[in-house]
Amino acid sequence: MSKYSSEDEFIIKNKKVIVYLFLIVAFIISLLFFDYFILPTSKTKDTIIYSAVQTAGGKNGSKQKVSYHYYTKKGFTFSTAKDDVEESNIEIEYSLLFKSVTKVNSEKNDYTKLLSNDLSVNGIQFYFCTVLLFSIAISIKILLSKKGFSENTFYNIICFNSFMIFICLYMTYLF
Numbered sequence: 696m697s698k699y700s701s702e703d704e705f706i707i708k709n710k711k712v713i714v715y716l717f718l719i720v721a722f723i724i725s726l727l728f729f730d731y732f733i734l735p736t737s738k739t740k741d742t743i744i745y746s747a748v749q750t751a752g753g754k755n756g757s758k759q760k761v762s763y764h765y766y767t768k769k770g771f772t773f774s775t776a777k778d779d780v781e782e783s784n785i786e787i788e789y790s791l792l793f794k795s796v797t798k799v800n801s802e803k804n805d806y807t808k809l810l811s812n813d814l815s816v817n818g819i820q821f822y823f824c825t826v827l828l829f830s831i832a833i834s835i836k837i838l839l840s841k842k843g844f845s846e847n848t849f850y851n852i853i854c855f856n857s858f859m860i861f862i863c864l865y866m867t868y869l870f
Contacts (some may be wrong), residue, residue, distance in 0.1 A: 703846075705846075706846060706849050710838055710849075713838065713852075713853060714835055714838050714839065717831045717834060717835055717838075717856065718835070720827070720831060720856075720860060721828060721831045721832070721835075724824050724827060724828055724863075725828070726792070727793065727795075727814060727824070728814060728824070730790045730791060730792040730793050730795070731790050731793075731795055731797060731813060731814040732814070734790060734791045734792065735791060736788040736789060736790055736791065736797050736798070737788065737789055737791065738786060738787070738788050739769060739786070739787055739789070740784070740785070740786050740787075741767040741768055741769045741771060741784075741785055741786070741787050742767060742768045742783050742784055742785070743765050743766070743767055743768075743780065743783045743785060744766055744767060744768050744783075745765070745766040746763055746764065746765045746766070746779075746780070747763070747764045748760055748762075748763055748764075749761045749762045749763070749764060749774075760777070761776075762774045762775060762776050762777070762811055763775050763778075763779050763780065765780060767785075767787065769787075771787055771789060771794070771796055772796070772812070773787075773796040773799060773810060773812045773813075774810070774811045774812040774818070775799075775806055775809040775810060775811060776809055776810075776811040776817050777809065778806075778809050780799065780801065780804075780806055781801070781803075781804070782801040782802065782803060782804075784801065784802070785799055785800065785801050785806075786799075786800045786801070787799055793813075795812070795813040795814065796810065796812060796813065797810075797813075797815070798810075819866060820863065820866040820867065823859065823862050823863050823866055824863055826859060827856070827859040827860065827863055830855060830856055830859060831856060834852045834856055837852065838852065
């Protein structure tokens with residue numbers, strides 16, 4: 696009879712794989728943050744060719760405008776919260792690696808503070824990715840600690856972080 700039960704052996708065998716997967720996800724998200732906030736950006740003049748309004752159900756069955764989504768001639772996409780970009784000729788600043796739109800200006804207005812796409816502070820993806828990074832850090836700390844943990848804890852760590860990864864990927868698809 697072994698010192699550990701079969702569940703404990705399962706956790707011991709798979710703990711390293713889970714830690715490595717979490718480290719890869721944390722590296723990718725950190726790279727996204729690094730690209731969006733720290734690396735230099737490029738500027739280009741562009742033209743909005745299509746815009747769409749995203750609505751949500753409001754009180755009494757009415758529709759409320761939630762955000763505006765824009766597509767440009769050079770292939771960039773970005774979203775703004777609440778206010779519409781009135782001009783079609785704009786200047787876009789975008790990140791170096793992932794080409795995320797970080798600033799939008801027109802001749803008359805600066806729409807940067809209204810951006811809600813990618814990792815902009817107005818966007819929900821910023822907050823989900825931040826929560827995921829903190830969750831991964833805490834999970835790795837628990838998985839690498841000398842103190843034992845239950846099988847339920849192991850599965851909760853995997854399920855919560857997998858759910859957050861799914862949400863972050865889905866938000867990337869939406870915005």
